Amino acid sequence: MTDFIESGKRVVAIEQRELTALSDRINSAFAQACELCLACTGKVVVSGMGKSGHIGHKIAATLASTGTPAFFMHPGEANHGDLGMLAAGDVLLAISNSGESGELLSILPVIKRLKIPVIAMTNNAHSSLAKSADVVLDISVEEEACSLGLAPTTSTTVTLVMGDALAVALLDAKGFTSDDFALSHPGGSLGRKLLLNVDDVMLKGPQLPLVTPKQTISEALLEISRKGLGMTGVHDNNGTLLGIFTDGDLRRLLDARIDIHSTNVGQVMTKGSVTVQSHTLAVNALNLMEQHKINAMFVIDDNGQPVGAFNMHMLLMAGVI
Missing domain, CATH: 3.10.580.10 (CBS-domain)
Structure with a gap:
């Protein structure tokens, strides 16, 4: 019979270990990624397929709510017209665990033609995505928490935390305040607490x-x-x-x-x-x-x-x- 508690604790232990290792990768490449986003005169456009896309949605939302204009662009839809969302002055944050996502790679030539900087989040520094990027953020993990080693679990957690680190570092650099935060959250309880006199x-x-x-x-x-x-x-x-x-x-x-x-x-x-x-x-x-x-x-x-x-x-x- 499955020991649910032991299984759950094993997942937490694996993800804790990988997050501890992630700290060493908040390095000069991370600082370069922050500088690219800080210098961005347009928006940070986040893109990724599958589970990376789900995490990308959250990273884009966190960036937008903490003072860095951002939105998510589905790479599949980008190949069929949504590339029109991009403009000079934007920065692309491309997320792919393998770095070989076909939908992402197919839009890179257009991205390069528009001279839009690319920040890659990938676990493979030698991948096609990494080679095309201006900055590579290492989100590699030694072990997925899935007992089969197949389902993205630890890798998505590490990607999410890397995105949070990027958003908060930019927040700090911009001097983003609680008043600024409230202005982007007027409808929720946080907004009411921060805005109501x-x-x-x-x-x-x-x-x-x-x-x-x-x-x-x-x-x-x-x-x-x-x-x-x-x-x-x-x-x-x-x-x-x-x-x-x-x-x-x-x-x-x-x-x-x-x-x-x-x-x-x-x-x-x-x-x-x-x-x-x-x-x-x-x-x-x-x-x-x-x-x-x-x-x-x-x-x-x-x-x-x-x-x-x-x-x-x-x-x-x-x-x-």
Whole structure:
């Protein structure tokens, strides 16, 4: 009977060993490949057949999302019109484990005629692809993880990691930032965390819960109930935020048996509450809330006047949490 656990561990051990060996091949050829991509005025066009093509799709996507314009071109389709995707200024990243993929080799004469530099990823430095390339990245492996030694397993993993190394090295060289990353990922949770400001999620204008210091606690409670944030701000005649009063403050007052109908909220409010400004990233505001163990927060302008408010639930609904 097959020992599934032992089989799985054997695969991991083989691939770990080959990835360790890959580190020695991040060398001068790798640096030359990075320089070619960095100098590229067009796009990095990734191409490969079969499993190399599948890995190529992922490498192209990683390059594009980390600041290096790139796309995948199927070499078979390139032979039937898709070569029109290529233009002067592009760089071709050609992936072939054997270096003898017929579909790739057949487009190389046109690539050379267009004077497009070629970076080859192959396990055979003496292959036809390697001989035609300007730079060769060695993705050779001693052993595939497949017990038959046939299915591309370790080799595809090594190719993928080489592609990741290339993308991240270019990211570092370009000074690509988290803001740049967010701009290419606006629809996902990463984009929401990196792009959303509190201005995008906060309540504004008449939706803000606000009372004056001379209003009673019971009046403040009505304002809290109407606006649904679990708190109200307390502001002076100039509109400056003096403090806040929350559901938690109320519970403490009831324990102290304070008369909520006769006591002014200014006497019991929390002064010096934690606030942010409208341009603050929502994720940074969330970190502040967690740090201070609060569930809601006011947004103030440069004059200390409240311009917005939000709570944890609103951040959750916006996808920040």
